[in-house]
Amino acid sequence: MSNKICEKIYFDEISPFIDGEYTGRSADEIIGHLKSCAKCRKKYESLINLKNIISSLAEYALSEEEKANLTAMIPSAFRSVRQKSRSVWPRNLTITLASAASFTIIMLAAVVVFRFFFLSTTPTVITSSAPAAVESDAANEVAKTELEQETMRADVPTGETAGELMTAETVDFPVFINEENFYNTANFKEAKNIIETAEKLYQKVGSDGSITQQELISKLKDSLASAQLNSDLIPDIFKKNIERIANSNKDEIVISESTENLLPFYAEKATYEGDNSLIIAYFLKPQKDLNYRYLLVPVANSINTGNIQDIITIKK
Amino acid sequence: MKYEQNINSLCDEALISLVAKRDNHASTELILRYQDKIFNFSMRFLNNRDDAFDATQETFLRMIRNAAQFRGESKFSTWLFSIAANLARDKIKARKIFIEISNDDGDNEIIDFPSDYDLEEAVTTRIDSQILIDTIGKLPMKLKEVLVLCDISGFKYEEISKIVKIPIGTVKSRINRAREQMLRTLKG
Numbered sequence: 412m413s414n415k416i417c418e419k420i421y422f423d424e425i426s427p428f429i430d431g432e433y434t435g436r437s438a439d440e441i442i443g444h445l446k447s448c449a450k451c452r453k454k455y456e457s458l459i460n461l462k463n464i465i466s467s468l469a470e471y472a473l474s475e476e477e478k479a480n481l482t483a484m485i486p487s488a489f490r491s492v493r494q495k496s497r498s499v500w501p502r503n504l505t506i507t508l509a510s511a512a513s514f515t516i517i518m519l520a521a522v523v524v525f526r527f528f529f530l531s532t533t534p535t536v537i538t539s540s541a542p543a544a545v546e547s548d549a550a551n552e553v554a555k556t557e558l559e560q561e562t563m564r565a566d567v568p569t570g571e572t573a574g575e576l577m578t579a580e581t582v583d584f585p586v587f588i589n590e591e592n593f594y595n596t597a598n599f600k601e602a603k604n605i606i607e608t609a610e611k612l613y614q615k616v617g618s619d620g621s622i623t624q625q626e627l628i629s630k631l632k633d634s635l636a637s638a639q640l641n642s643d644l645i646p647d648i649f650k651k652n653i654e655r656i657a658n659s660n661k662d663e664i665v666i667s668e669s670t671e672n673l674l675p676f677y678a679e680k681a682t683y684e685g686d687n688s689l690i691i692a693y694f695l696k697p698q699k700d701l702n703y704r705y706l707l708v709p710v711a712n713s714i715n716t717g718n719i720q721d722i723i724t725i726k727k
Numbered sequence: 728m729k730y731e732q733n734i735n736s737l738c739d740e741a742l743i744s745l746v747a748k749r750d751n752h753a754s755t756e757l758i759l760r761y762q763d764k765i766f767n768f769s770m771r772f773l774n775n776r777d778d779a780f781d782a783t784q785e786t787f788l789r790m791i792r793n794a795a796q797f798r799g800e801s802k803f804s805t806w807l808f809s810i811a812a813n814l815a816r817d818k819i820k821a822r823k824i825f826i827e828i829s830n831d832d833g834d835n836e837i838i839d840f841p842s843d844y845d846l847e848e849a850v851t852t853r854i855d856s857q858i859l860i861d862t863i864g865k866l867p868m869k870l871k872e873v874l875v876l877c878d879i880s881g882f883k884y885e886e887i888s889k890i891v892k893i894p895i896g897t898v899k900s901r902i903n904r905a906r907e908q909m910l911r912t913l914k915g
Contacts, residue, residue, distance in 0.1 A: 426903040430877060432884050458906055465863070465878040468856055471770040473762055477780055481762055481787060485754045488791040
């Protein structure tokens with residue numbers, strides 16, 4: 412490969428390549444080059460490691476109080492929509508309250524100045540109704556503001572939630588399937604069949620007890636431990652993840668979103684929605700001349716199912 | 728009741744159309760679905776919890792107020808993150824903490840790799856996460872936002888292009904530059 416093409420790949424194409432964004436050159440061409448060019452391969456490994464590390468950073472979590480505050484502001488947000496639609500109102504409630512407060516302060520200041528001026532010059536007519544009326548207006552504004560705030564508090568739903576948001580706690584990387592032509596329909600259908608079988612297997616865990624979840628997981632771990640991943644294009648960090656899964660004592664494997672973000676480059680995602688579970692499988696994209704084992708890792712997504720755990724099966 | 732029970736099975740786009748009709752439950756569901764993602768994005772971008780929470784809250788306020796303006800021309804998540812990205816950008820500008828080296832706006836940086844530059848050593852698989860966070864934090868704003876959207880929020884280039892409102896080619900080059908800059912910084 413000419414130096415110009417090498418430079419182009421090195422400077423411009425490896426980064427989008429690891430994001431699964433192919434522009435111009437095909438994946439096969441880039442992979443072929445990476446196999447033959449140590450410099451580019453080093454850069455590729457550095458960038459994929461960097462991406463993996465960034466993606467694996469612990470996610471920041473909102474506190475329960477902060478989450479409650481977010482949903483609690485919905486009524487006031489809707490109220491501000493109504494106010495907006497009247498067009499003569501300020502754009503949002505904050506501005507409304509700020510305006511009301513400013514108006515109140517100005518009016519109170521006016522009363523103080525007026526009284527001071529009036530008392531110091533014509534004390535005998537202080538009982539005039541004019542300042543009292545102004546003060547009354549200001550007090551009304553304060554009361555109005557307080558009433559508005561009280562109404563907001565009253566509108567806040569108590570203990571009302573639409574469900575728990577799933578949070579993935581562990582970051583592990585699965586092993587993938589490799590086939591010559593994953594994208595052809597027959598393979599995809601086969602993949603779907605395997606996923607369906609996996610779900611049926613899983614259901615046996617809960618129904619007839621012919622297989623336990625522990626056995627399922629154990630089967631996975633054995634297969635993973637014996638898997639031969641001999642491609643120099645699988646970065647070490649992923650191999651370590653695979654090892655970690657195989658040696659893990661955990662009974663479930665959860666793929667976090669951050670890890671999932673890495674998958675488009677390495678794997679194609681397929682989903683199968685069963686009666687009570689959503690199973691997601693990842694398949695390694697075919698890479699020419701590489702002799703992978705044929706591995707499949709469907710992972711049940713436990714959103715809204717509660718009792719569905721991860722299922723992993725392997726086909727050789 | 729049936730409706731309330733099933734609302735979490737609706738797609739985002741269906742929910743936002745309900746929000747436009749002032750549906751409390753749809754709003755709650757969308758907030759629950761995206762609160763952590765938006766907060767995480769804001770935290771990575773702003774590196775300050777109070778600011779990130781404010782930005783998250785304001786994002787959802789704007790989502791509700793502008794729900795009727797969502798036309799379905801892009802995915803809901805793209806639309807929502809474009810609101811969040813705008814707010815995060817505004818907050819950084821307001822704080823004036825963003826320091827651009829030599830007024831570099833991130834678009835014209837020339838990457839020069841010395842011949843002995845060992846990229847393999849530049850990034851090991853174990854980097855102190857705080858160092859990494861600091862390194863991301865020091866990136867120019869324009870590079871940081873595309874990197875965070877790509878590597879942390881998981882958007883494709885086309886979606887990032889819509890969120891940040893720049894051409895896909897610019898997304899690609901900015902992500903590339905962000906990574907190069909990080910590698911160099913991490914190498915020290």
